[in-house]
Amino acid sequence: MTDPGRLELSRDEMRALGYLVVDTLVEHFERMGEISPAGRGERAELESLLREPPPEQGTDPADLVRFLREQVFTRILHVDHPRFFAFVPSPSNFVAVMADALASGFNGFVGSWFSGSGMAQVELVVVDWLRQFCGLPEGAGGLFVSGGSMANLTCLAVARHVRLEDRMAGAVVYFSDQTHSSVERALRVLGWAGEQLTRLPSGEDFRLDLETLRRAVAEDRAAGRRPFCVVANAGTTNTGAVDPLADLARFCRAEDLWLHVDGAYGASAALAPEARAALAGLEEVDSLSLDPHKWLFQPFEIGCALVREERWLVETFRILPEYLRDVHRSEEEVNFCDRGVQLTRNFRALKLWMSLKAFGAAAFREAISRGLRLAEVAERRLRESGCFEVVTPAQLGVVSFRYAPPDLAAEEAEAINQRLVGAMLADGYAVVTSTLLRGRTVLRLCTINPRTTDQEIAETVRRLARLGENLPG
Ligand SMILES: Cc1ncc(COP(=O)(O)O)c(C=O)c1O
Structure with missing residues (x-):
């Protein structure tokens, strides 16, 4: 840094840092589907990774970007990931990121x-x-x-x-x-x-x-x-x-x-x-x-x-x-x-x-329509599976359901549904969360990411069914 007391970088330093940040983001957008959406860290692990006194001396910002890329952004749920179906996803777009x-x-x-x-x-x-x-x-x-x-x-x-x-x-x-x-x-x-x-x-x-x-x-x-x-x-x-x-x-x-x-x-x-x-x-x-x-x-x-x-x-x-x-x-x-x-x-x-x-607004319209349709695909897959009860049908991109094969007692089914979210997180393929409807645990898929494919929906349902089958009731 030419003159750190002015909190300033040289033109070349600014450009180098900017390009590194952009390259990091491009890789995030391009490779997202290849990684798990379910990154997480334990508190103790993150404490030892990040806790330190206020840093008196500076560090090369490029090293900081690399550190963040490898240690911090790997330990988050990726809400923009095509297999993030939890809560309400935030499937952002690259133009908006650059605008920010x-x-x-x-x-x-x-x-x-x-x-x-x-x-x-x-x-x-x-x-x-x-x-x-x-x-x-x-x-x-x-x-x-x-x-x-x-x-x-x-x-x-x-x-x-x-x-x-x-x-x-x-x-x-x-x-x-x-x-x-x-x-x-x-x-x-x-x-x-x-x-x-x-x-x-x-x-x-x-x-x-x-x-x-x-x-x-x-x-x-x-x-x-x-x-x-x-x-x-x-x-x-x-x-x-x-x-x-x-x-x-x-x-x-x-x-x-x-x-x-x-x-x-x-x-x-x-x-x-x-x-x-x-x-x-x-x-x-x-x-x-x-x-x-x-x-x-x-x-x-x-x-x-x-x-x-x-x-x-x-x-x-x-x-x-x-x-x-x-x-x-x-x-x-x-x-x-x-x-x-x-x-x-x-x-x-x-x-x-x-x-x-x-x-263009037409592209946004199309992207929203995809989300609506994906929830219908999910509903169809859930009904076809034979082991899920659809609790509420696809509405505005959300479908809610329970693992409930016909021969499973209600209490066992409740216990399995409560464990399915954690099992799916551990599996890492997709992120799904639960809620309570009329006192019963239900899972929900919120499918508003226009980059999600029908195959990813099908595979998520297939994995949930397999996980449910192997969980103790
Ligand atoms: C229906 C509804 N209202 C309000 C909120 C709160 O919005 P925010 O988290 O952006 O403050 C949410 C968030 O998921 C929501 O789904």
Whole structure:
């Protein structure tokens, strides 16, 4: 390094490091399918590998990249791997990865127009593309945040402000027992007490049941409480179920309730024509969360909060401190710090802008359709195997199932299903996780990676069947 006190590299050093990083990433993308998605490390092993006092002297960054490549990135679950079917995968794309490098390299500040006008305009445009994909009316708007959790928090803060003027006494929020924990966490952070949160039992199909909701709202009104907001799902994490959005929108309008939809997982599927019927009603919500780092193929972290009227964001979040007086100059200029929680914000929009521009929305549509179809392939394979019970069919790229050969007692089957996740991790071919549905352990495959092949699905099911057969009940 020419002058380490300036934390600077020479042109040649920068180029050499940059090329090494790019080569490392290209190899990751190119060879991913050849390695296991299930890298892991034990705590003790990682402690001895990584624990050290703060390093006083420098190390050649090329050696650090090599160390990371061999010792750290080998010990992670690869969420972008074509055989990663657990939780919700993040099958990112290389253009977006390079865009993240650009955004970080230029270190743009997208909190204000003053500091980042070009970037703020890109964000406005990309958010508007998402609005159009989801069918929200003109006048709706939003911003990018870290992910679905922050998007839920942002939308629910807007709901509280717009509907309640932040006065929460007696105000009740309703959601189904299939709702993601980030919703409850957001409500708690916003100050709701446990008794103001009504978790309704979902119906047979794991969807919010309108009649159950109607009764709960009527009872609360009769008891003097203030029904305020319904949180519905556009794709639950457990099963991909979509709550009856159009009916809920009608009900909420009639009852003067805010309808927030958590579409962190599933709303992106609105791009694909096959998913539109399932998502009907999405265009009628008051607010919507979606997560481009899930089914829009972006690397972490990018979530999006959309609200029906863009001005609500400013009404909720804007504060004008004196040290930002140079920032607030004209109403034309959009200051994203006035629209959410963060002041300092990076250029998250760039990766989605660059990948949508580079591949085109048609390619994204096709990639989403593949994920939908792969879940159907998985369902078919599971049914054909003779040893799996399909618990919920392929919906929005998720299928849930249990190992349950006809001659196996229920208790033994439960024990085997609980052990199958670990057995599959040890096998290393694919990563699959479990959940609980109506008290029973079920496995689920989330098949949204467009680079997964039918053969990989078939082989995963075959291995699960073989592992199940060899596990003690
Ligand atoms: C339905 C749903 N909502 C919210 C979240 C939280 O999103 P994030 O992890 O991006 O904060 C998830 C994450 O898997 C999800 O599936």
